[in-house]
Amino acid sequence: xxxxxxxxLILALIAIATALGMLLSRNAIYSALFLVLNFITVAVFYxxxxxxxxxxxxxxxxxxxxxxxxxxxxxxxxxxxxxQAQVLPWQKPLAIALAVILAAxxxxxxxxxxxxxxxxxxxxEAANMMDSLREMGMILxxxxxxxxxxTSILLLVAMVGAIVLIRKEKxxx
Amino acid sequence: xxxxxxxxxxxxxxxxxxxxxxxxxxxxxIIFMSVELxxxxxxxxxxxxxxxxxxFSGQIFVFFVIAVAAAEVAVGLALIVEIFKSKQSxxxxxxxxxxx
Numbered sequence: 493x494x495x496x497x498x499x500x501l502i503l504a505l506i507a508i509a510t511a512l513g514m515l516l517s518r519n520a521i522y523s524a525l526f527l528v529l530n531f532i533t534v535a536v537f538y539x540x541x542x543x544x545x546x547x548x549x550x551x552x553x554x555x556x557x558x559x560x561x562x563x564x565x566x567x568x569x570x571x572x573x574x575x576q577a578q579v580l581p582w583q584k585p586l587a588i589a590l591a592v593i594l595a596a597x598x599x600x601x602x603x604x605x606x607x608x609x610x611x612x613x614x615x616x617e618a619a620n621m622m623d624s625l626r627e628m629g630m631i632l633x634x635x636x637x638x639x640x641x642x643t644s645i646l647l648l649v650a651m652v653g654a655i656v657l658i659r660k661e662k663x664x665x
Numbered sequence: 666x667x668x669x670x671x672x673x674x675x676x677x678x679x680x681x682x683x684x685x686x687x688x689x690x691x692x693x694x695i696i697f698m699s700v701e702l703x704x705x706x707x708x709x710x711x712x713x714x715x716x717x718x719x720x721f722s723g724q725i726f727v728f729f730v731i732a733v734a735a736a737e738v739a740v741g742l743a744l745i746v747e748i749f750k751s752k753q754s755x756x757x758x759x760x761x762x763x764x765x
Contacts, residue, residue, distance in 0.1 A: 500667050504675050511682040511702055520694050527698050530679075534705055537672075541716040543724050546708075546731075553731050558701070558738050565742045566694055569749050587688035591681050598677040602670070610717035612667045628721045636725055643732045650736030657743040 500540065507533040520566045524559055531555040541612060545625055672713035679706035693745050693755040697738075704734050 510533065513526035531554045538547035632640060679702060686699030708727045715723020749755050 494666065496667055500671060504671070507675065508678055508682070511679055514695075514698060514702065515682055515686045515689070520692055523695050523698060527702065530702065531705065534709055537709060538712055540667075541672075541712050543712050543716065543727075546712055546724050546727050549728060549731055550708075553735055554701075554705070558735060561738060561742055562694065562698065565746060569746065569755065584689055587685060590688060591685040594684055595677060595681045598681070599674070602673055602677070610669050612669060612672065612713065612716055624721075628724060631721050632725055632728070639729060643729060646736050647732065650739045654739045654743040657740070657747055 496540070503533055503536055503540075507537075521563065524562050524566060527562075528555050528559045531559065542624065545628055669713055669717050673710055676706045676710040676713070679703075679709070691756050691758055693748070693757050693760075696757065697741055697745070701734065701738070704730065 507530055510526045510530040514523045514530065517523050517526065531550060535547045535550040535555070538544075538550060683699045683701075683703035683706065686702065687696050690696055690699065708730055711723045711727050711730075715721065715727075745755055748760060752759050
Protein backbone atom coordinates (compact mmCIF):
# COMPACT_ATOMS: atom_id res chain seq x y z
CA UNK A 493 0.00 0.00 0.00
CA UNK A 494 1.47 3.26 -1.03
CA UNK A 495 0.97 6.53 0.76
CA UNK A 496 -1.28 7.73 -2.06
CA UNK A 497 -3.61 4.80 -1.68
CA UNK A 498 -3.88 5.21 2.11
CA UNK A 499 -4.64 8.90 1.65
CA UNK A 500 -7.25 8.06 -0.98
CA LEU A 501 -8.98 5.49 1.22
CA ILE A 502 -9.15 7.81 4.24
CA LEU A 503 -10.52 10.65 2.12
CA ALA A 504 -13.02 8.34 0.45
CA LEU A 505 -14.26 7.21 3.85
CA ILE A 506 -14.67 10.84 4.95
CA ALA A 507 -16.49 11.71 1.71
CA ILE A 508 -18.94 8.82 2.03
CA ALA A 509 -19.48 9.39 5.75
CA THR A 510 -20.22 13.09 5.27
CA ALA A 511 -22.55 12.34 2.36
CA LEU A 512 -24.46 9.88 4.55
CA GLY A 513 -24.48 12.44 7.35
CA MET A 514 -26.00 14.96 4.95
CA LEU A 515 -28.63 12.40 4.00
CA LEU A 516 -29.52 11.25 7.49
CA SER A 517 -29.37 14.29 9.77
CA ARG A 518 -32.73 15.67 10.78
CA ASN A 519 -31.55 19.25 11.05
CA ALA A 520 -31.05 21.02 7.71
CA ILE A 521 -28.19 23.11 9.08
CA TYR A 522 -26.25 19.98 10.04
CA SER A 523 -26.94 18.66 6.55
CA ALA A 524 -25.50 21.80 4.99
CA LEU A 525 -22.41 21.65 7.20
CA PHE A 526 -21.85 17.97 6.36
CA LEU A 527 -22.12 18.90 2.69
CA VAL A 528 -19.49 21.63 3.13
CA LEU A 529 -17.15 19.01 4.59
CA ASN A 530 -17.92 16.73 1.65
CA PHE A 531 -17.12 19.49 -0.85
CA ILE A 532 -13.81 20.21 0.89
CA THR A 533 -12.92 16.51 0.75
CA VAL A 534 -13.69 16.46 -2.97
CA ALA A 535 -11.45 19.52 -3.35
CA VAL A 536 -8.62 17.53 -1.78
CA PHE A 537 -9.35 14.78 -4.30
CA TYR A 538 -8.94 17.34 -7.07
CA UNK A 539 -5.55 18.26 -5.65
CA UNK A 540 -4.59 14.58 -5.63
CA UNK A 541 -5.69 14.37 -9.26
CA UNK A 542 -3.42 17.27 -10.18
CA UNK A 543 -6.16 19.84 -10.76
CA UNK A 544 -5.26 22.70 -8.38
CA UNK A 545 -7.36 25.31 -10.17
CA UNK A 546 -10.52 23.21 -9.98
CA UNK A 547 -9.77 22.48 -6.32
CA UNK A 548 -9.62 26.19 -5.51
CA UNK A 549 -12.77 26.89 -7.53
CA UNK A 550 -14.48 24.07 -5.65
CA UNK A 551 -13.61 25.61 -2.30
CA UNK A 552 -14.43 29.21 -3.17
CA UNK A 553 -17.54 28.65 -5.26
CA UNK A 554 -19.05 25.45 -3.85
CA UNK A 555 -17.96 25.30 -0.23
CA UNK A 556 -17.91 29.09 -0.01
CA UNK A 557 -20.54 30.87 -2.05
CA UNK A 558 -23.11 28.16 -2.75
CA UNK A 559 -23.22 26.66 0.72
CA UNK A 560 -23.31 30.08 2.38
CA UNK A 561 -26.32 30.83 0.20
CA UNK A 562 -27.90 27.56 1.34
CA UNK A 563 -27.25 28.28 5.01
CA UNK A 564 -28.55 31.81 4.55
CA UNK A 565 -31.83 30.55 3.08
CA UNK A 566 -32.21 27.81 5.73
CA UNK A 567 -31.82 30.38 8.50
CA UNK A 568 -33.98 32.94 6.71
CA UNK A 569 -36.85 30.51 6.38
CA UNK A 570 -36.33 28.97 9.80
CA UNK A 571 -36.65 25.62 8.08
CA UNK A 572 -34.12 23.73 10.17
CA UNK A 573 -36.40 20.79 10.78
CA UNK A 574 -39.73 20.04 9.23
CA UNK A 575 -42.50 18.68 11.41
CA GLN A 576 -42.82 15.00 10.67
CA ALA A 577 -45.69 14.87 8.22
CA GLN A 578 -47.50 11.70 7.26
CA VAL A 579 -45.16 9.75 5.05
CA LEU A 580 -45.92 7.06 2.56
CA PRO A 581 -45.02 3.79 4.28
CA TRP A 582 -43.67 2.12 1.14
CA GLN A 583 -41.59 5.09 0.08
CA LYS A 584 -38.40 4.45 2.05
CA PRO A 585 -37.98 0.73 1.22
CA LEU A 586 -38.75 1.45 -2.42
CA ALA A 587 -36.21 4.29 -2.53
CA ILE A 588 -33.53 2.12 -0.94
CA ALA A 589 -34.26 -0.71 -3.37
CA LEU A 590 -34.02 1.70 -6.31
CA ALA A 591 -30.73 3.10 -5.00
CA VAL A 592 -29.31 -0.42 -4.63
CA ILE A 593 -30.37 -1.18 -8.21
CA LEU A 594 -28.70 2.03 -9.41
CA ALA A 595 -25.45 1.20 -7.61
CA ALA A 596 -25.50 -2.39 -8.89
CA UNK A 597 -26.13 -1.23 -12.45
CA UNK A 598 -23.31 1.29 -12.29
CA UNK A 599 -20.90 -1.28 -10.90
CA UNK A 600 -21.97 -3.89 -13.46
CA UNK A 601 -21.52 -1.51 -16.37
CA UNK A 602 -18.17 -0.34 -15.06
CA UNK A 603 -16.71 -3.80 -14.66
CA UNK A 604 -18.18 -5.52 -17.67
CA UNK A 605 -18.61 -2.90 -20.38
CA UNK A 606 -16.62 0.23 -19.77
CA UNK A 607 -13.48 -1.22 -18.18
CA UNK A 608 -11.75 2.10 -17.64
CA UNK A 609 -8.04 1.58 -17.58
CA UNK A 610 -5.20 3.76 -16.48
CA UNK A 611 -3.73 5.01 -13.29
CA UNK A 612 -3.68 8.39 -11.68
CA UNK A 613 -0.10 9.53 -11.48
CA UNK A 614 0.93 11.43 -8.36
CA UNK A 615 0.61 15.18 -8.81
CA UNK A 616 3.67 16.77 -10.24
CA GLU A 617 5.91 19.06 -8.26
CA ALA A 618 4.99 22.64 -7.50
CA ALA A 619 6.89 24.02 -10.49
CA ASN A 620 4.95 21.79 -12.84
CA MET A 621 1.74 22.79 -11.10
CA MET A 622 2.28 26.42 -12.10
CA ASP A 623 2.94 25.26 -15.64
CA SER A 624 -0.31 23.33 -15.68
CA LEU A 625 -2.18 26.38 -14.38
CA ARG A 626 -0.70 28.54 -17.14
CA GLU A 627 -1.55 25.97 -19.77
CA MET A 628 -5.11 25.67 -18.50
CA GLY A 629 -5.53 29.45 -18.61
CA MET A 630 -4.28 29.51 -22.17
CA ILE A 631 -6.76 26.83 -23.21
CA LEU A 632 -9.64 28.46 -21.33
CA UNK A 633 -9.16 31.88 -22.89
CA UNK A 634 -8.20 30.63 -26.32
CA UNK A 635 -10.03 27.49 -27.31
CA UNK A 636 -12.98 27.92 -24.94
CA UNK A 637 -13.36 31.69 -25.05
CA UNK A 638 -16.92 31.73 -26.42
CA UNK A 639 -18.31 29.28 -23.82
CA UNK A 640 -16.58 31.40 -21.17
CA UNK A 641 -18.36 34.54 -22.39
CA UNK A 642 -21.67 32.68 -22.64
CA THR A 643 -21.21 31.65 -19.01
CA SER A 644 -21.05 35.29 -18.01
CA ILE A 645 -24.38 35.91 -19.73
CA LEU A 646 -25.81 32.85 -17.98
CA LEU A 647 -24.74 34.20 -14.59
CA LEU A 648 -26.27 37.59 -15.41
CA VAL A 649 -29.55 35.93 -16.41
CA ALA A 650 -29.55 33.88 -13.21
CA MET A 651 -28.97 37.00 -11.12
CA VAL A 652 -31.77 38.92 -12.84
CA GLY A 653 -34.04 35.89 -12.57
CA ALA A 654 -33.43 35.51 -8.85
CA ILE A 655 -34.14 39.19 -8.26
CA VAL A 656 -37.33 39.07 -10.32
CA LEU A 657 -38.54 35.96 -8.49
CA ILE A 658 -37.96 37.39 -5.03
CA ARG A 659 -39.24 40.91 -5.73
CA LYS A 660 -42.57 41.93 -4.27
CA GLU A 661 -45.23 42.35 -6.88
CA LYS A 662 -46.48 45.89 -7.15
CA UNK A 663 -50.15 45.92 -7.88
CA UNK A 664 -50.91 48.81 -10.23
CA UNK A 665 -54.55 49.44 -10.94
CA UNK B 666 -0.58 5.18 -8.33
CA UNK B 667 -4.28 4.92 -7.75
CA UNK B 668 -6.27 3.01 -10.39
CA UNK B 669 -8.94 5.20 -11.94
CA UNK B 670 -11.52 2.54 -11.05
CA UNK B 671 -11.34 3.61 -7.42
CA UNK B 672 -12.29 7.17 -8.29
CA UNK B 673 -15.15 6.00 -10.47
CA UNK B 674 -16.49 3.69 -7.78
CA UNK B 675 -16.32 6.52 -5.23
CA UNK B 676 -18.11 8.78 -7.68
CA UNK B 677 -20.82 6.16 -8.24
CA UNK B 678 -21.30 5.74 -4.48
CA UNK B 679 -21.63 9.50 -3.96
CA UNK B 680 -24.06 9.73 -6.88
CA UNK B 681 -26.18 6.94 -5.40
CA UNK B 682 -26.28 8.65 -2.00
CA UNK B 683 -27.42 11.84 -3.74
CA UNK B 684 -30.14 10.00 -5.65
CA UNK B 685 -31.26 8.32 -2.43
CA UNK B 686 -31.48 11.75 -0.80
CA UNK B 687 -33.70 13.03 -3.59
CA UNK B 688 -35.98 10.01 -3.21
CA UNK B 689 -36.16 9.78 0.58
CA UNK B 690 -36.12 13.30 1.98
CA UNK B 691 -39.13 15.61 1.95
CA UNK B 692 -37.38 18.89 2.76
CA UNK B 693 -36.96 20.78 -0.52
CA UNK B 694 -33.66 22.29 0.64
CA ILE B 695 -32.16 18.89 1.41
CA ILE B 696 -33.35 17.54 -1.94
CA PHE B 697 -31.58 20.47 -3.56
CA MET B 698 -28.40 19.71 -1.59
CA SER B 699 -28.58 16.10 -2.76
CA VAL B 700 -28.72 17.32 -6.35
CA GLU B 701 -25.57 19.33 -5.66
CA LEU B 702 -23.93 16.17 -4.30
CA UNK B 703 -24.78 14.32 -7.53
CA UNK B 704 -23.34 17.15 -9.65
CA UNK B 705 -20.23 17.01 -7.53
CA UNK B 706 -19.76 13.28 -7.97
CA UNK B 707 -20.04 13.66 -11.73
CA UNK B 708 -17.39 16.40 -11.57
CA UNK B 709 -15.10 14.09 -9.63
CA UNK B 710 -15.38 11.40 -12.30
CA UNK B 711 -14.71 13.93 -15.03
CA UNK B 712 -11.58 15.30 -13.36
CA UNK B 713 -10.35 11.73 -12.81
CA UNK B 714 -10.81 10.93 -16.51
CA UNK B 715 -9.13 14.14 -17.60
CA UNK B 716 -6.21 13.35 -15.30
CA UNK B 717 -5.83 9.90 -16.84
CA UNK B 718 -5.85 11.08 -20.45
CA UNK B 719 -3.56 14.01 -19.52
CA UNK B 720 -5.84 16.62 -21.05
CA PHE B 721 -7.31 19.82 -19.68
CA SER B 722 -10.65 19.57 -21.47
CA GLY B 723 -12.28 17.67 -18.62
CA GLN B 724 -11.13 20.23 -16.06
CA ILE B 725 -12.45 23.08 -18.18
CA PHE B 726 -15.76 21.29 -18.54
CA VAL B 727 -15.91 20.94 -14.75
CA PHE B 728 -15.24 24.66 -14.46
CA PHE B 729 -18.29 25.36 -16.64
CA VAL B 730 -20.38 22.85 -14.68
CA ILE B 731 -19.52 24.68 -11.46
CA ALA B 732 -20.52 28.02 -13.02
CA VAL B 733 -23.85 26.58 -14.17
CA ALA B 734 -24.40 25.05 -10.73
CA ALA B 735 -23.90 28.46 -9.13
CA ALA B 736 -26.53 29.97 -11.44
CA GLU B 737 -28.88 27.08 -10.78
CA VAL B 738 -28.55 27.46 -7.01
CA ALA B 739 -29.34 31.17 -7.16
CA VAL B 740 -32.55 30.61 -9.13
CA GLY B 741 -33.53 27.45 -7.25
CA LEU B 742 -33.18 29.04 -3.83
CA ALA B 743 -35.21 32.02 -5.04
CA LEU B 744 -37.95 29.61 -6.09
CA ILE B 745 -37.82 27.83 -2.71
CA VAL B 746 -38.12 31.16 -0.87
CA GLU B 747 -41.08 32.06 -3.06
CA ILE B 748 -42.77 28.69 -2.37
CA PHE B 749 -42.19 29.17 1.35
CA LYS B 750 -43.82 32.59 1.19
CA SER B 751 -46.98 31.20 -0.36
CA LYS B 752 -47.19 27.82 1.46
CA GLN B 753 -45.40 28.56 4.77
CA SER B 754 -43.61 25.25 4.28
CA UNK B 755 -40.97 23.71 2.05
CA UNK B 756 -42.20 20.15 2.42
CA UNK B 757 -42.39 18.83 -1.14
CA UNK B 758 -45.53 16.85 -0.26
CA UNK B 759 -47.33 20.15 0.19
CA UNK B 760 -46.51 21.32 -3.30
CA UNK B 761 -49.42 19.67 -5.01
CA UNK B 762 -51.07 22.54 -6.80
CA UNK B 763 -49.91 24.56 -9.77
CA UNK B 764 -51.25 27.82 -8.42
CA UNK B 765 -50.25 28.85 -4.93
